[in-house]
Amino acid sequence: MFSGSFLYDNDAEGAYPPSYYTESAEPLKPFAALEGSGSCDVCIVGAGYTGLSSALHLAQRGYDVVLLDAHRVGWGASGRNGGQVASGQRKDQESLEDSLGPEAARSLWSLAQDANALVKSLIADHEIDCQYKHGSLHADHKHRYVDSSKAYAEKLQRDYDYDQIRFVPKNEIGELVGSDTYFGGTLDMGAGHLHPLRYALGLARAAADAGARIHERSQVVSYKNSGNGKTVKIKTNAGEIDAGFLILACNGYLDDLDSRIASRVMPINNYIIATEPLGGDRARSLIRDDVCVSDSRFVVNYYRMSDDHRLLFGGGESYSHSFPSDIKNFVRRPMLQVYPQLRDVRIDYGWGGTLAITGSRMPYVARLSDKVLTACGYSGNGVAMATLAGQVLGDAVDGTLGRFDVLEKVPTMRFPGGRRLRWPLLVLAMTYYALRDRL
Template identity: 40%
Template sequence: MSASLPLEHAASWYAASANAVPERPPLAGDVSCDVCVVGAGFTGISAALHLAEQGLKVMVLEAARVGYGASGRNGGQIVNSYSRDMDVIEERFGAQTARALGDMAFEGNRIIRERIAGYGIDCDLREGNLFAACNARQLKGLKEHKALWERYGNTSLELLEGDAYKREVSAEGYTGALVDHSGGHIHPLNLVLGEAAAFESLGGVIFEHSPLLSLEHGSPVVLKTAGGTLRADRVVMAGNAYLNGVLPELEGKSMPCGTQIITTEPLAEDVARSLLPNNMAVEDCNYLLDYYRLTRDNRLIFGGGVNYGGEDPSNIEALIRPKMLKAFPQLANVKIDYAWSGTFLMTLNRLPQFGVLNDNVYYAQGYSGHGVTCSHLAGRLISEVMTGRDGRFDAFAGLPHLPFPGGRMLRVPLSAVGAWYYQTRDKLGI
């Protein structure tokens, strides 16, 4: 992780409303442990907590603060499954792989709820999310999506055709929606902070402000920061889009992408309920989708767009506010209190990348926009493979890690061309 990263959280509503936690000191001197986890986001903390529950001595190195990256900046939506639909997985990788992944498609959601209940984490859990269709083609896709998910065990789905969607969201222009009653939304930063506290309650140690400068493969693995050296029998690389050269063999097979979010001032109760009567989270079905939900203090969080390469736009509000007003023109005079960017990691096939290097350095990354749930699943699978239960981890590790056409030099412009193509299809409804 680059030492040039800023050390504090982005100026988001999440950071402004985060639960109070102690600041952890950086690594100093020489220490050792059974497992070192690099990165204190959802993947890293999920893995660390699962491993600590198995009785292992675990330490976490974090370049900035717990939840600094995508885990503390995302839309906060608990969306089931993966960024690729199960029918695509079945077609490309076969029925056996599809069944293995399908059996785990809704587990990340359950893990989140188990953590919240088991450790008493205060993170504003709310029930339900819906996928909104913007044209007839997308509504047909939602019908197929419902049948597909039901094949893999999600029986909590409800299709709303025509204007029936207005029971849940007052935005104009949708042709229907699919409600997932098993989904929901949370304050993501408070969730990862609560999970980190749970990990520490079991004896785990987190070093913040400790960017990784080098990793020397071997037994043990030697990890060096500016302040010290950590030796570990095994390592979990969980930096996702923020590893910055530490695993160069993976960089050509993934791409950092930015997404932007704005948050309004608090809305009057009647206004907030008029927008989202049952307080569900919403995302539309466009290739470059919009997503939104309400906070506990009746702010509207609204996000959208993808910036390939991960660079922050100069004016986030100017980019996202028109999207919000297209959905809710009645908010024209509402003030925007917060605007921020977050970087996630996208893979070419939109499936996560799991694997192991030199037999003792494990990694999980590249959730391609579905990281809230899948990262929690990744943490459990990493703990399983490290304690002798490797079948489920291997189902993901066996997926191909495809390089982007053109490599690092051309992945951004070629992806932008592809996005333009799919955006055009969305606008034309084809």
């Protein structure tokens, strides 16, 4: 029975989900739960990429950091996602130019480039063995989208001096992806893909090594400003912390912890399956150059090969709170639309995760009060952007506001309908777009 908590209702408490990622990563030794009372400079709630990156960067600067997670480090979307490290924001540069003006659009592009560079430098600096590979293919499933893909690649080359992307015509896309469902697309060698849980665990190890105090199985149940306004008092299920600053990095798992954030971000579940190992030759017949692929559907299909040649295929969003009872079959359907030749293949793993979207599909980065900051709502584009946002929140705590201001200025609307109605309204809107996609 779903009680309305994304933090608990779809998963076992304190345990990583039964995913391919869990099976192919070495968990860290558990961090003890917070007990009793204490204090710190900065308390961070949520140990996904946002919280881990904040903790790492703040601890490196000498801040006394306490990082709390209700389950385990990397337990949330950060340990379950498609691993695709995209270039740019979730919104394309044309839409950003139209809605925010060319200057803001340019700043957001360069922040996204910083985000990709940050991921690569963290992997190198902390020797994180997360199998990063270059290349991301965007594939158009409708002929009518191909001209705009071509124009967009040319725009990035021309207006943003970005030479890593190129147009891929119909005859070539059929060679890159062993499927006849695509009409063209773009190939971006500045983007890439990685093992998301290994990346999260590497960040956690680096944060702990830098001195961050990590506590798992420590759910924050409430927080309030202290009487003198100088600290924030944070309560967990078994302890409390007085902190100079609080960073809320809960993303799709926020539940009711903060109503201001909850009104601007919407949790959505998404699912991935992993096939049995296919062997090198069959893997190359599906994705020739080991790049990751995402397609132009509203409910995006995104896929790539694992190191041991399994197809990791994500898709089949559902607009209910709870995961489907048979995730493997739920995602197998869109997989077979793309690759009917995989009908004979066994599906070894199927899992779900909760992400957070905003109305604008741009991250929600905000100072909620003098001492409380948040970043979330990456709308499916969080591997790099959440890593960057964590660093940017750290900068803001430290008094450097340049990049924080750029992100905070991006308008994010409240979802209409209030707490009770916003979910059914979203379901209606999403179902409409998903239907339109099939026309």
